[in-house]
Amino acid sequence: MASHEDTIFALATAPGRAGVAVLRVSGPQSGAIAERLAGRLPKPRSAVLRKFSDSSNIVIDQGLLIWFPAPNSFTGEPVVEFHLHGGRAVVERMLAALSLFPGARAAQAGEFTRRAFENGKLDLTAVEGLADLVAAETEAQRRQALRQMEGRLGAVYEGWRARLLQALAHLEAEIDFSDEELPEGLSESVFISLMELLGEIRAHLADGQRGEILRRGFRIAILGAPNVGKSSLLNMLAQREAAIVTPQAGTTRDVIEINLDLGGYLVSVSDTAGLRDADDAIEAEGIRRAKITAQAADLKLLVFDAGAWPELDAQTLEWRDPAALCVLNKIDLLPKTLDILDSYIPVSVKTGEGADRVLQRIQEAVVERLGGSETPGLTRERHRRELGLCVENLDSALNQKQKPAELIAEDVRLAMRALGRITGRADVEDMLDVLFGEFCIGK
Numbered sequence: 001m002a003s004h005e006d007t008i009f010a011l012a013t014a015p016g017r018a019g020v021a022v023l024r025v026s027g028p029q030s031g032a033i034a035e036r037l038a039g040r041l042p043k044p045r046s047a048v049l050r051k052f053s054d055s056s057n058i059v060i061d062q063g064l065l066i067w068f069p070a071p072n073s074f075t076g077e078p079v080v081e082f083h084l085h086g087g088r089a090v091v092e093r094m095l096a097a098l099s100l101f102p103g104a105r106a107a108q109a110g111e112f113t114r115r116a117f118e119n120g121k122l123d124l125t126a127v128e129g130l131a132d133l134v135a136a137e138t139e140a141q142r143r144q145a146l147r148q149m150e151g152r153l154g155a156v157y158e159g160w161r162a163r164l165l166q167a168l169a170h171l172e173a174e175i176d177f178s179d180e181e182l183p184e185g186l187s188e189s190v191f192i193s194l195m196e197l198l199g200e201i202r203a204h205l206a207d208g209q210r211g212e213i214l215r216r217g218f219r220i221a222i223l224g225a226p227n228v229g230k231s232s233l234l235n236m237l238a239q240r241e242a243a244i245v246t247p248q249a250g251t252t253r254d255v256i257e258i259n260l261d262l263g264g265y266l267v268s269v270s271d272t273a274g275l276r277d278a279d280d281a282i283e284a285e286g287i288r289r290a291k292i293t294a295q296a297a298d299l300k301l302l303v304f305d306a307g308a309w310p311e312l313d314a315q316t317l318e319w320r321d322p323a324a325l326c327v328l329n330k331i332d333l334l335p336k337t338l339d340i341l342d343s344y345i346p347v348s349v350k351t352g353e354g355a356d357r358v359l360q361r362i363q364e365a366v367v368e369r370l371g372g373s374e375t376p377g378l379t380r381e382r383h384r385r386e387l388g389l390c391v392e393n394l395d396s397a398l399n400q401k402q403k404p405a406e407l408i409a410e411d412v413r414l415a416m417r418a419l420g421r422i423t424g425r426a427d428v429e430d431m432l433d434v435l436f437g438e439f440c441i442g443k
Contacts, residue, residue: 018086076119139264211377224303226274
């Protein structure tokens, strides 16, 4: 059974052979453990070279020791770090030595971060930002995660929560001291404040899911009839043979996905089965999956055969919308004098002509959707759900002025509680195990 009285330890760097491995220890016995393994404690936050010896005074390794007294540590508890040589035998011997101390045990997944949260070092949005920073694959993901880990998103929600708390205090003053003199227009000023806050939250929600898309990746679906060059286009974008290409129609039976880093943004591109009326059960299932992928995509790449120009595939045209780019492939088969409308991107996946144009147009679409804002955006469905509840309760408070003040105050209290759940100030125990379970051991 996990206990906060335990001292926990774990490898904080990736397992396997490396130049350096870092072992982190947190909890009440951290200082005593460091003294036993490495001699007297160094000055706080100073790295010193020490020999690390086990209980039999056999030297395990020589490395750096760093001491972080509470509360000035990542977890808010006493923390010590052993910087070792990264050989497997060295790490395993040190872990074995740590496990012999009474009250010390191996950390569970996310336990260091959970202690940081429970000791007030991080709120839940910062915890999520830290998880996203560890998982970040692109520059844009790194920037967003770092802003969130630094507390910018949490500061927005805590600012809104503080305003609700002030409004609630004014409402309760009118309820509790209705027979005493209070400032004139107190209720009206509260309603004006709540209306302003409601507008800010609605604007925050109407962000086109920018933060969520940036976090999980911008999804692109390639659609088109069989043999128009969808798989070849995917291979051209990936610059490798990611999909099988044959002259036979219906080769692609399932969704094939690749990830790209375009201008610092994670872009996921999916090749799909050719759109047509299929009798084959497997191909029909592939087409069904293609349509599901298209519906979930942030952008559709519609691929047409230039050899049929100006006649274009009707089933593919049905998917054309503002969130679509039309690609006219096989332009090497067309006369050079033929005019092509600007709404179509001419390309030849066979010769590579037009590849830069396709990438440029995709990148422009991604930047238009996700870029251009330093304002912290909500990054998880959990945030959106709680903000939606906050809006519902504020709507209830503002749209029924004639109802008793006690009920209006309760609406405001519920709205405030919803904001508190985002940062971890209220009713979050049921989701903590899931959230911290996403972390690796040692974080």
